Amino acid sequence: MAQSISDVMTRDPKTVETNATIADAAKLMRDNDTGAILVTDGDELKGIVTDRDITVKAVADGQDSSVEVSQVFTESPVTLSPDDTVDDAINLVREHNVRRVPVVEDGKPVGIVSIGDLAIERDQDSALADLSSADSNN
Secondary structure (H helix, E strand, C coil), rough: CEEHHHCEEEEEECEEEECEHHHHHHHHHHHHHCCEEEEEEEEEEEEEEHHHHHHHHHHCCCCCCCHHHHCCEEECCCCCCCCCCCCHHHHHHHHHCCCEEEEECCEEEEEEEEEEHHHHHHHCCCHHHHHCCCCCCC
């Protein structure tokens, strides 16, 4: 039986509302050592904002930290369900060329899976798995 995403995902992902500022999202990223925050409207997933989104779509354009996440996030991202398999996730990451995939159940975010999580699961001796499992360089 194939391993399910619920076995490898990060549970209880950090979220911000669409009207949060990019500063709010960046602080959550810093405080939780993550490069992506899920964007919600109430409990419903609306998108994902990454450190790259903030840098390229706001900072590089000279915008300040009060810009709302709604101006820079990726709307309606591809998602997985907790029952999907690791193989499903690998195929989705390849097909859509994404690094992180929200895990959703009944429209609500319940987790997130990264290419690092998948690398650790499939090839613990790979360079990506080593980097993904190492402590951050604070």
